[in-house]
Amino acid sequence: MKVVLGVSGGIAAYKACELLRLFTESGHEVRVVPTRDALRFVGEPTWAALSGNPVSTEVWDDVHEVPHVRIGQGADLVVVAPATADVLAKAAQGLTGDLLTTTLLTARCPVVFAPAMHTEMWEHPATRANVATLRERGAVVIDPASGRLTGADTGPGRLPDPPEIFDVCRAVLRGVPRDLAGRRVVVSAGGTREAIDPVRFIGNRSSGLQGYSLARTAVARGAEVTVIAANVALPDPAGAKVVRVESTAELREAVLSASDGADAVVMAAAVADFRPVARSDSKIKKTSGEPEPIHLAENPDILAELGARRAAEGQGPSVIVGFAAETDNVLANGRDKLARKGCDLLVVNQVGEGLAFGRPDNAATILSADGASAYVPLGPKDDLSDAVWSLVSARL
Structure with missing residues (x-):
């Protein structure tokens, strides 16, 4: 497919x-x-060498090819990364003055x-x-990450990691609808851990891959996404707010x-x-005798x-989605x-063994409270995410 990569004047341009x-x-x-x-x-020269295509900023270059119209008309996707406050303002107001802004105005x-x-710029009322x-017009605007900015400043405004931006773009390219625009969704991901002592814990094999896929797909479909991540060692999904937790009690509260x-709310966490x-305050030592048994208490059922x-209460999320990981029946x-x-x-x-946890693919049956069911065959976890959000959207 033909992709136009717009790059505006910010220090994060090197990440593009x-x-x-x-x-x-x-x-x-x-x-x-x-x-x-x-x-x-x-x-x-860097952009030309990496893309294999000519690079220009001006509408006056190669005028006979009408680049300010043709580039946007022929694109399957336009992504602007980084997008500065200036470019966002010009795009929102329909202003042109260079090849990027004219491309944005002609792209369909x-x-x-x-x-x-x-x-301060990101949080300004004008921005x-x-x-x-832009979102009302159907554009996907990925919320920036929070972290180190230029100089000593830290806060929201950091460009998300390029692989995460790419994953959102892949979802857009595969044609996901903008059916979650204006919606707020919560996704839990990963697996909780219950401490035995400062070193050991009771846990599970969940990596958070499916939950993060659900989050990225929801961002691409226009939602405001909060991820409750339990012990996930993955880059934050671009455009999602991430709240990190460890135990089931912390997950419940979040x-x-x-x-x-x-x-x-989609409860994808294990x-x-x-x-x-x-919980022992110090590491439990191995002794020559039989170890002390570990007595267990039941955790709250969040779902x-x-x-x-x-x-x-007659209120709460319009749609609640649970996950059930089963080994038999x-x-x-x-x-x-x-x-x-x-x-x-x-x-x-x-x-x-070798199924679901930590793998890039998944297969599942989605059961509905009204008795319907939908089978999603083995494939990329994004396929299952698409199926889940389509069923959620239909119920909102």
Whole structure:
């Protein structure tokens, strides 16, 4: 596919080189359209060498080819990374003055903006209004990450990691609808850990890959996404707010807090059913005798609590989605869990050695409270994410 990579004048312009590589190595034809200021950070020869295509900032170059119209008309995707406050403002107001802004005005394909700027600029009412305008028009504006900025400053405004921007762009290129625009969703991911002592814990094999895929896909579909990440060692999904937790108690508190006012909650995390009754303050030493037994207590059932609160109070997320990882009697156990939990959808998948956990692919059956079911065959976890969000969107 033909991708236009717009690069505006921010220090994060150097990161766009990695994004360009990800596109070209995936077989996409990329035309880089930098602003004049962007070339002060990364020069034209670099963009031309990495893309294999000519680079220009001016509408007056190669006038006979009408580049200010043709580039946008022929693109399958336009992504601007980094997108400065200046470019966001010009795009929102329909202003032109160089090849990038004219390309944005003529493009009829999906457009993705990955903003990067200082926190004060990102949080300024003018920038927020411009972002809202672009989103209303159907553009995907990825919220920036929080972290180290230029100089000693730290805060929201950092360009997300290029691989995460690329994953959002891949979702847009595969044609996901913008059916979650204006919606707030919460996704739990990873696996909880229950401490035995300062060294050991009871845990599980969940990597968070499926939860993070759900988060990225929701961002691409226009949602405001909060991820409750339990012990996940993955880069933050671009455009999502990430809250990190460890134990089931911490996960419960974070999910219940984030779910206030949310349209949908997807509980993809693998939650420990039990925790040690007592936690040793020092490492338990091996002795010559039999080890002391570890007594367990049942953890709160977060999914059932979400459903019960909604039923009792008449408020809460419009759609609640649970996950059931089963080793045998998969569908029977799944249907029983769906009836007990009070959720709207339950994603049931078989787990075990070489299945689901830590793998890039997954297969599942999505059960519905109305008795319907949908089977998603083995494939990339993004396929299952697409199926889940399509069913959620239909219920919102």
